[in-house]
Structures are given as C-alpha cells and as structure tokens.
Amino acid sequence: MVSKTIIVLISLIFLVISLEFRPSNAQTRIRVGYYWYEQDSSFLLSDINSTLFTHLVCGFASVNSTTNQLYVSSSDEKYMSIFTNTVKQKNPSVTTLLTIGSGTGKLTYSSMLMSNSTFRKSFIESSIRLARLYGFQGLDIWWISSDIISLDMINIIVLLQEWRAAIVSEARNSNKSQLILTAMANSSPNLGSGSYPIGSFRKYLDWVHIMSSEYTNPEETYFTGAHAALYNPTTNVNTDHGLTSWINTGLSANKLVLCLPFYGFAWTLVNPRNNGVGAPATGPAITEDGAMTYKSIKNYIKKSRANNVSYAKEKGLLGYFVWQISYDDKWVLSQAAADQERSNFLHQKDNKQLRQVLVIVFTTAAAILLISFVIYFSFLKKLKLIGRVNFARESKNIKYYPAAAGDFNSNAHELWKDGRGMEFLDPSLDDLHSTCKKMRCLQIALLCVQEIPNDRPNMLEVSSMLKNETKYVKIPKKPAFSKQTNEDEEQNDESTSKPELCSVSDAPFTEVLAR
CATH class of the missing domain: 3.20.20.80 (Glycosidases)
Incomplete structure (x- = not known):
C-alpha cells in the first residue's frame, strides 16, 4: 500500500511536469x-x-x-x-x-x-x-x-x-x-x-x-x-x-x-x-x-x-x-x-x-507530501515495535491493563527506566536478537510523547536517531499525562510554585501539539 501511494505521487509530479514542458x-x-x-x-x-x-x-x-x-x-x-x-x-x-x-x-x-x-x-x-x-x-x-x-x-x-x-x-x-x-x-x-x-x-x-x-x-x-x-x-x-x-x-x-x-x-x-x-x-x-x-x-x-x-x-x-x-x-x-x-x-x-505557477505550487506540494510519506512510513516501519504493542498482556514479571494513554506511557517509561523495556514489547516483533536496537526505538518513542513540545524531536531528528546517525539520544522524562511526576523535578520546598507538567486523562487520545 505504501509503495503504491508513493508511485502514484511520483506519477502525478511527472505528469504535471510533462504537461508543462511538452x-x-x-x-x-x-x-x-x-x-x-x-x-x-x-x-x-x-x-x-x-x-x-x-x-x-x-x-x-x-x-x-x-x-x-x-x-x-x-x-x-x-x-x-x-x-x-x-x-x-x-x-x-x-x-x-x-x-x-x-x-x-x-x-x-x-x-x-x-x-x-x-x-x-x-x-x-x-x-x-x-x-x-x-x-x-x-x-x-x-x-x-x-x-x-x-x-x-x-x-x-x-x-x-x-x-x-x-x-x-x-x-x-x-x-x-x-x-x-x-x-x-x-x-x-x-x-x-x-x-x-x-x-x-x-x-x-x-x-x-x-x-x-x-x-x-x-x-x-x-x-x-x-x-x-x-x-x-x-x-x-x-x-x-x-x-x-x-x-x-x-x-x-x-x-x-x-x-x-x-x-x-x-x-x-x-x-x-x-x-x-x-x-x-x-x-x-x-x-x-x-x-x-x-x-x-x-x-x-x-x-x-x-x-x-x-x-x-x-x-x-x-x-x-x-x-x-x-x-x-x-x-x-x-x-x-x-x-x-x-x-x-x-x-x-x-x-x-x-x-x-500552478506547476510550481502543485509540484512543491506533491514533493513535500511525497517526502512526508517516505519519512513517515520509514519511521513507522522501524517503530512497528511500538505499533504492535499489546495493550493488555501478561508477562512473567508484570501484569497490567492500561486504562488510558497516561497509564500506557507511564508503564512503558517505568519499564524502560528499570532496564526491563523488553517486557513491554510484543515478542512477535522482528529482530528478536537485536535487543539494543529495540530498546533504542522504545527510547525514541518515549521522547516523542514528552509533556513539553520542545522536548520532543522533530521528524528529521527521529529519522536521524533511527539510522544511528545521532550517537547521543536524550534520556526521556515522564511522558505526557503520567500519574506520577518526575523524581528529579520534585521539590522539597512545597511553597515553591511550579507549573504542573503532568496530568491524568482518561481519554484514549491526547491533544496534538505542534513541535
């Protein structure tokens, strides 16, 4: 389906160009x-x-x-x-x-x-x-x-x-x-x-x-x-x-x-x-x-x-x-x-x-759309370990049934933080012998659901991290809508006011914020 979509977009671009320069x-x-x-x-x-x-x-x-x-x-x-x-x-x-x-x-x-x-x-x-x-x-x-x-x-x-x-x-x-x-x-x-x-x-x-x-x-x-x-x-x-x-x-x-x-x-x-x-x-x-x-x-x-x-x-x-x-x-x-x-x-x-003018506008738009499709589907392919997450699974060490996105993100973060991220992933995923690779993908996925928009990587940064072009990958904080706060952000002085970064939502979807 992905390849067909890309072929159609490429065909449209060349069709318009050929009509202009025929x-x-x-x-x-x-x-x-x-x-x-x-x-x-x-x-x-x-x-x-x-x-x-x-x-x-x-x-x-x-x-x-x-x-x-x-x-x-x-x-x-x-x-x-x-x-x-x-x-x-x-x-x-x-x-x-x-x-x-x-x-x-x-x-x-x-x-x-x-x-x-x-x-x-x-x-x-x-x-x-x-x-x-x-x-x-x-x-x-x-x-x-x-x-x-x-x-x-x-x-x-x-x-x-x-x-x-x-x-x-x-x-x-x-x-x-x-x-x-x-x-x-x-x-x-x-x-x-x-x-x-x-x-x-x-x-x-x-x-x-x-x-x-x-x-x-x-x-x-x-x-x-x-x-x-x-x-x-x-x-x-x-x-x-x-x-x-x-x-x-x-x-x-x-x-x-x-x-x-x-x-x-x-x-x-x-x-x-x-x-x-x-x-x-x-x-x-x-x-x-x-x-x-x-x-x-x-x-x-x-x-x-x-x-x-x-x-x-x-x-x-x-x-x-x-x-x-x-x-x-x-x-x-x-x-x-x-x-x-x-x-x-x-x-x-x-x-x-x-x-x-129409050719330039259409070709530019089509090119952007094409690039977006390529990056998106390339990203999606490598993140199928996220896409195939079992929302209700039972493992040797933990049993959980996330009721909302906040619980799901929190559990993923806790397991990754404790070095038990493999327990969060579906065992049917590819690359069964590449634990490091799967853990890196989980780390990147957690960065994409950070509470503060500026903490989230853009698509080019995600692509670079997935290709191992970026040696250093940031340590993800608690994801958005987590029930717990970040330990490193807790303050002993309760009188100090601070914006609330974490919230709870029972909705299955979260608000989309631009990077």
Missing part, C-alpha cells in the same frame, strides 16, 4: 515582409520599420540563362548591397533573405532545372556566394509554381536536395550559421496531374510561403470576388481549404506561412447598383490590371488582416508574410498585424505563466 503549438511565430524596390522606388530602405517583422525578404536576384549563375542587376545592387545593414539599424535581430526569380515571371529557372548537374551546381554555388556577399541570412525561391513542377518534377526535387547539402557543407566549412532556405508555392498543394513534392519540401526547406491570394482577378473573371478569401462556402478556392490540404498532404503547419496581401482589385461593374461580391463585371477598373495597393483602399483591409493573423495562430501555422511592405500606408496594416500577433503572444504568455 511541445506546444504555441511556438514563436514569424512575421515576414517582402520588399521589391522596382515596384516602388520612392519607398526608401530607411523607411522600413523593421521592428514590425522577424524576417525581411529582398527581391529580386535573377538567373543568367547562359551561365546559370545568380546575379543582381547594377540598378538593384545599390540598394540590395546595403539592405541588411540598413534594416538591422532599427531591429538588429531581424533576419534577412534574398529572393530569387521575378515578381512576374514564374518560369525564370525552368531551363536550368531541366539541365544537367553542372548547371545546377553553378546556380547553387552562386546563390550562396551572393547571399554571403550582401549579408543575407537566407535564400527564398520565387517561386516554385505548378508550371515548373509539371514540367520537371524530378529535377526540382534534386535541386532542393543538392541545395540543402551545399548549404550545410558551406556552413560547416566557414563556421557560419546555415543559410535559411524557403520557397513560395501555390495556395493548394494539388496540381492538375499530381501535387507538390511534399516530402522534399518537408526535408529540405525551412518553411514554405503559401500564396493564399489572387483566387480571382478582373483580368480572368467577369464577376467581382474576394481575391484572398479566408473562407468561401461556395468553392474550395479559399485559404482555409488550401492550407488544410497542405497539412493533410503531409506538410506540418509549423512549416507553412500564410500570405497577407496588402493589395486588392477593382472591377468595372456591369451595373453600378449591383456592387456586391459576385456582381457581374466587364474587366479591371482604375488601374490597367485592376490591382490597387492599400494606400488606395486603406478603409477596407485593416479589420480582415487581424482576423487572418488570429487564424494563422489558431491553425498552428509558423507565421505570416506580407506582399508587400511598400503597399502599406504609414505601417497601419503591418502594425495591426504585429499588434494582433503580440496580443496573441501576451495572452499565451499569461496563460503559460499561470500554468507555471
């Missing part, structure tokens, strides 16, 4: 911002509020179709070479990545991918070299589209494998941190004739930016629509369905990063009075392709961005990325997204701190 979906989420100088040259690097992001991605580096090497144009180099140093001035902990490809062309490196290993090696080595040259801490592929996958699935898998191996090797040889490797992919993993290479994405990429936007646009559809709908009950073309498909296909949520588009589209309506979602349209409005930045439509997006950030957290995603930061207006959207993320984090932190 892996949690509440990992630190990332906040990624894309920056493309070409689309808004009036937006200066020094204007970037890098404190709102954990990662910033700068674009674009291109692939030379002749050499298959990565390069940056002379016009882009002037800002790309200082990008990392500039954004780190406001946020030294921000991580920067260089993105490869083109903001408009999705087949930038398809010819290289379909080529031999020499071309891939040239591309990979040049990408690492360029990232180090400009101080970037990672590389991003813009983008692995369904078109590329359909054309050359095998070589994209080989590319990722060789790229990751080269990154690991370069870090080991240079004693630098490994470069991050990420990619942009479609909103859904499902392609017309198959799906993305999920296993390779999981193994070789640090995470994947999911382009959960542009489900509809005025150049392709002749009715209005939410181009980045989080949910859509009428079709599977929506963010929730796409991300759920990625997770169900085998890419864990903590490798998925949700897109927050800082832009929208404008349609030319067939009937201006019919202007809801799904209204008939004839094509783009306002701009050539209908695309409009938040600066033009800032009264529309702020609330929906906060909802998407909460969605990313609830879904267990690694974080979000924005396309792109120059579309923001005075950092209203970026601030709203960051505030929502921080609010989620603080709420999560408060809950974690509360759990930690």
